[in-house]
Amino acid sequence: MSKPISLAIIGATGGVGSAFLAALPSIVLPPSTPRPQLIFLSRSKKQLYNKDYSPVSPEDLASSSSPLLSLPDLAKYLSTSPNPTVLVDNTSDQSVAEAYPLFLKSNISIITPNKKAFSSPLPLWNAIFSAVTRTALVYHESSVGAGLPIISTLNDLVRTGDQVTRIEGVFSGTMSFLFNTFAPASESASSPGKWSEIVGKAKAAGYTEPDPRDDLNGMDVARKCVILARCAGLKVESTSSFPIQSLIPSALESASSADEFMQKLPNHDDEMESYKTEAKKQGKVVRYVGKVDVENNKVSVGLEMVDQGSPIAGLKGSDNLICFYTKRYGSNPLVVQGAGAGNEVTAMGVLADLVKVIERLG
Structure with missing residues (x-):
């Protein structure tokens, strides 16, 4: 059996993030493929994670006392996870988008509906895709058309x-x-x-x-x-x-x-x-x-x-x-x-990308 994917989510409680978490238990994976394990959740001023990478529960995010990690610190934390790691960015944050090359170079795959990452000046696009490897992938179907299969x-x-x-x-x-x-x-x-x-x-x-x-x-x-x-x-x-x-x-x-x-x-x-x-x-x-x-x-x-x-x-x-x-x-x-818009259909597109990444990394 392959290792479970370690899943980190930025923007876990926004419209798309909430819809993503609500639908996550419903994804259908190939036989004998372990389900992803949530190891990091964040919203604007709260983060939830354990130092030993054990799973976390969304219900505990609001009361979490986990120290806040900067984006470089988060990349460092996720890079030493014992399992393949995927970062889901459910925000439209420019600073998070600009950190994608750092995460990818840390062997962390990216899934996101964030348009800013892929429509910012061309050097960021080049930096993102030049950092993609067989184990550090990028999927962004929902950056155009929500859940529609456009990209x-x-x-x-x-x-x-x-x-x-x-x-x-x-x-x-x-x-x-x-x-x-x-x-x-x-x-x-x-x-x-x-x-x-x-x-x-x-x-x-x-x-x-x-x-x-x-x-x-x-x-x-x-x-x-x-x-x-x-x-x-x-x-x-x-x-x-x-x-x-x-x-x-x-x-x-x-x-x-x-x-x-x-x-x-x-x-x-x-x-x-x-x-x-x-x-x-x-x-x-x-x-x-x-x-x-x-x-x-x-x-x-x-x-x-x-x-x-x-x-x-x-x-x-x-x-x-x-x-x-x-x-x-x-x-x-x-x-x-x-x-081509709406929290549920956008989250569906993000989930579909997650299934693809799990299949590729499994």
């Missing part, structure tokens, strides 16, 4: 010799919901409402970040496009290397709070209405689209007028949809569609 699909295309020519789609559940509501592909008897009203409804329903500007600036989509572009072989330096169309009116970029932004947003409804009207004149609908043009080494993020009958136009709710155009698939793209 694994792209990797399979590339590794089996297909030539990816273009990737495009709706990469944000928030943007999907906003535009599917604001400019539905099918006519509705009732008006969907003004842009500011729809943003307000999305915020109240939890579809946006507490400050909607964090969604409307387009940076989330841009990060995902950087990741996919790099997986496809493009050397994209950073998110500042290509155009990103922000949906924040320039006059509101300096709003002091989310409340002020929402109060003043109705004054700018006409601009978004004009996009929708122009698209309708052309028999199209407006959508917020990310594009990776692999053949021409170009990336772009912004509003697009798309044909009514296209897969992107037909999206419902907050679904993501990603189209892979390749030589092998010809004129019909390989399409991946489904829920």
Whole structure:
């Protein structure tokens, strides 16, 4: 029987972290494969671990008195575990992302939905993947599309010799919901409402970040496009290397709070209405689209007028949809569609990566 994986989790009590821990007992492993053992848990100001690497329980984290370890100290602690060790980073923390090379060089595998690790300036990407070995692995499926098989699909295309020519789609559940509501592909008897009203409804329903500007600036989509572009072989330096169309009116970029932004947003409804009207004149609908043009080494993020009958136009709710155009698939793209946001589906993607790592290290 192989050794059990020692599992360390950063961000154990956030939305994704809590969903991950709740679902962890349900993972299905190959016969005779031992289940992973939790040896380290952390949240913002609490850590739980034992010096002898014996298992810990999530219920004990809140009352833990374990001394806080810095990231270098944590790497040192985990590196001397008697079993193969996997670090699951369920945060979006930049400092944790920048420590990935250190963990990998300490023979610790990384699993994470943290987009910042893979969309930061190119040197960090290079440092991460140059540190990967047969026993120090990196999996980050959930950094794009939550639990959807987007990165694994792209990797399979590339590794089996297909030539990816273009990737495009709706990469944000928030943007999907906003535009599917604001400019539905099918006519509705009732008006969907003004842009500011729809943003307000999305915020109240939890579809946006507490400050909607964090969604409307387009940076989330841009990060995902950087990741996919790099997986496809493009050397994209950073998110500042290509155009990103922000949906924040320039006059509101300096709003002091989310409340002020929402109060003043109705004054700018006409601009978004004009996009929708122009698209309708052309028999199209407006959508917020990310594009990776692999053949021409170009990336772009912004509003697009798309044909009514296209897969992107037909999206419902907050679904993501990603189209892979390749030589092998010809004129019909390989399409991946489904829920691209949410704690449970993101945690599912992280868990699926964990199963892959256990199988590879077992």
